[in-house]
Amino acid sequence: MTLIGAILKKVTSKEVINESTKYTSPPPEINESLLRKTRKTRKHRYSHIQSIVDSSSPPFDGHRMLRNLPAWQRLIQDIYLDNVRIINSIITAYMRGRPRVVPTTELNRDWVKNKRDIVHMTKKKFVLFPVNVQDVMEDPSFAAPGDVLRPKY
Secondary structure (H helix, E strand, C coil): CCHHHHHHHHHCCHHHHHHHCCCCCCCCCCCHHHHCCCCCCCCCCCCCCCCCCCCCCCCCCHHHHHHCHHHHHHHHHHHHHHHHHHHHHHHHHHHHCCCCCCCHHHHHHHHHHHHHHHHHHHCCCCCCCCCCCCCCCCCHHHCCCCCCCCCCC
16 A cells, blocks of 8 residues: 555545544634723823812914014025025126136146156256165075086076
8 A cells, every 4th residue: 555545545434534524613703892801991090189280271363473583584584595696696707707617828838848847857966765785694504515517596
């Protein structure tokens, strides 16, 4: 008998069928009122006593906000005029400024000066690294025997 045959035989047996049909009725419905917790509302200890400090909000006065309106308007107008002055100064600086493209005459003048500096510098002595005399020290323990040739490179 194969494994699949044994499983099918077990599923169709009377024991399994009786166990699966044991509970034929649906489960009982749960009453939701039992699940909800009820809170006891406790009365505040000092609810009957009037407060000494007045904690109510102040009465709304719409004219209070209108009083500041002219000052705000003046402030906004000052900011606007400052911005206009800055923009005008930028425009005038741009219009009166020199051109971005350097003229050829200035480039030629700079090149003549650079050539003169290069020729002047080439006449001077040039030393990239100063020459220092270094002592060659060899340790006799590392020296090769007479019959062995060890190249240094």
